[in-house]
Amino acid sequence: MPATNVRTDRDQLVQEHMARFPDHVHQVGQEGDLLCVHVHKAGLHEVLRHLRDELGFTFLTTLCGMHFPGEEKELGIVYHLHNMRAGHRIRVKSRTTLADAVFPTVTDLWATANWMERETWDFFGLKFTGHPNLKRILNMEDFPAFPLRKDYPLEDPTRRDKDDTFFGR
16 A cells, blocks of 8 residues: 555656646656656756756666657657656656657766667657767668658568468468
8 A cells, every 4th residue: 555655645746846847748647557747849858857856867767769650749759767766767758740850869868868869760760959979870871761660661562582371461
């Protein structure tokens, strides 16, 4: 039972702090096992800085892209943050359109974001303004696509050496 109270106290504290950003935070709620804060792109850096400096979420566990084809804001980014002293975790999400696939860098908040943002650029095509060295790290520099987007073909359409009947197709 105490674990529930700890979660409730943490969630209430985060919600109170996020209420300070009415123009930036548009939703706070439980998603699966984590509290999730949905933030407009314009206020993302400010909210992340507040979570780090005021609430102790000093460890960036992961940063990755999302792709929802067919939706108005089909690209997005997810940050998983950890307050190691209190043992709390939180998820922060933000979405944008395909035409404006740019987010502010958080390398000034967490140095480890450098490689995570480069990987997100490499696989999802999300650019990060202010990034010190945004370039591909796993794909070739001249690679024409972003392989973790859902519109990327799973197989090479020019391949002729395979018989699909063996694969149930």
